[in-house]
Amino acid sequence: MAAGVRTMVEGVSSVQAGEQARVRIGVVGCGGRAGAHLRALQRHPEAEIVAVADVAESAAAKAGEALGVPHYTDHRALLARDDLDAVWISVPVFAHGALELAVIERGLPFFVEKPVARDLETALRISAALDRAGLWAAAGYQLRYGEGVRRARAYVAGRTVALVEGHYWSGTGRHGGWVADFDRGGGQLVEQATHTVDLMRYIAGEVAEVYARQTTRVLREITAPDTYTVSLRFSSGALGTLSASWVHDPDDWAHANVLHFGLDGCLVRIAGQAAELLPASAGALPEVESIPGLHGAFLAAVRDRAALPGVLSPYRDAVATLAVSLAANASAAMGRPVSPLSSA
Ligand SMILES: NC(=O)c1ccc[n+]([C@@H]2O[C@H](COP(=O)([O-])OP(=O)(O)OC[C@H]3O[C@@H](n4cnc5c(N)ncnc54)[C@H](O)[C@@H]3O)[C@@H](O)[C@H]2O)c1
Known part of the structure; x- marks a missing residue:
């Protein structure tokens, strides 16, 4: 299939790149740690970053312009896109909660940097929402x-x-x-x-x-x-x-x-x-x-719709840490x- 042609496979859309389906990712949080993730995802043959978001306009714009993709200052605008297969979250410890719950509501698997929250109640709420939605998430214990x-x-x-x-x-x-x-x-x-x-x-x-x-x-x-x-x-x-x-x-x-x-x-x-x-x-x-x-395991899990056994740090386990x-x-x-x- 020609590069760039979108397909629907069992309800999950993806972009075909030669023989390989690329996983389309929206990145939320474009600060210090995200730099390494953006580079790794950008050069990964199975990944395509389609948009980025950061509450700081300067950080969002810098990442979006460097990658040549749209940028947003509100994760809800990013999640409103219809071309996402997964979300990559790299925000500070205090910024967890509504963000992950919105990603789950949108029905997408996500990666999230460690630690997964500042307090246990938030982490457990997200973990329970994942279970209810039949979704999975990976944590950043690389x-x-x-x-x-x-x-x-x-x-x-x-x-x-x-x-x-x-x-x-x-x-x-x-x-x-x-x-x-x-x-x-x-x-x-x-x-x-x-x-x-x-x-x-x-x-x-x-x-x-x-x-x-x-x-x-x-x-x-x-x-x-x-x-x-x-x-x-x-x-x-x-x-x-x-x-x-x-x-x-x-x-x-x-x-x-x-x-x-x-x-x-x-x-x-x-x-x-x-x-x-x-x-x-x-x-x-x-x-x-x-x-x-870490990146390859996440991408393979999204593609195969199975977090285990490739993802070595599932969300629930990160909550226990x-x-x-x-x-x-x-x-x-x-x-x-x-x-x-x-x-x-
Ligand atoms: N795995 C590792 O080895 C490793 C290394 C460094 C940092 N980290 C983790 O990565 C996470 C991010 O750290 P960092 O060093 O990049 O921090 P940072 O402050 O450099 O960047 C965080 C970015 O997130 C943005 N942000 C804050 N709240 C947001 C929200 N609600 N929505 C969207 N964007 C938001 C900020 O504007 C900022 O640009 C932290 O959890 C940190 O512990 C992990």
Whole structure:
């Protein structure tokens, strides 16, 4: 079929590009993080960005003009288009809720950046609306797709985990803005170390209880704490410890999202994209099959109308990760252990 010819396949329209149907995407949120998504989607042979939206006219116009597509300042105008197969959402933590519910109302699957909301009630409302509509959504925990993480997960599966250690030390809070504002961003555990929490859950299973402390020692100008420690108890019985701090050098990312899984006689270490089994005499992590990355997995799921198993971070699962961070925030505020499972 000639490029650019629209077809209706079982009620879902798509644009044919040679042999391959391209998934037509509307992008909502054109800020810092969206830049990488727009580039990845633009060069992906299975994607076509048809329109963009951002509440900031300048951000919407810049992205729309760069891509040569219409731009809007209201997501409802974008959703009124009749040529969308899916929506790609990359808005700040505080901006979730009505947006996702409108996408669901429009009957479209969506991708949404992590964390999926600032509060659990909003996330659960969206999750329930997805279920009611028979729709699915993918969250932006892109580290799950990395080969090192998947090799680590394959090794740990079926083995007894005694201890999980993770830390996320960065200088991000120094940049201020909504990220460093507790009410809008939720603090480092919600906005940033959520990646560490998510990998803990992805590899070691559910977290049954957290007991957290928070302090501000250096960044007194921001409204979020600059340092956290969290003690975790996993449903398996394993124990965990997580530390997060924003007082670090903002140019040093070597201590951001580093995890250790303590097993019988060895440990698995994840740092950035790399994973290793230590000591070397313990052998090697297993090989894993190559899979599409975050963008490819989403596009394939839209095309095939099946989120699983390609989408490694489904919305409901991302809600459970959010629940752990929020439980840690609550624990730090109340000074007692909190169960994330009681509310997720
Ligand atoms: N996965 C990752 O590794 C990663 C990395 C950085 C940021 N993020 C996440 O991406 C999301 C966006 O972060 P960012 O750094 O791009 O923030 P940003 O402030 O740079 O950009 C956000 C954009 O969204 C727009 N916006 C706000 N409310 C909106 C609404 N209701 N509708 C449409 N547009 C709206 C803003 O005008 C802004 O242009 C956050 O959830 C953040 O945590 C993820």
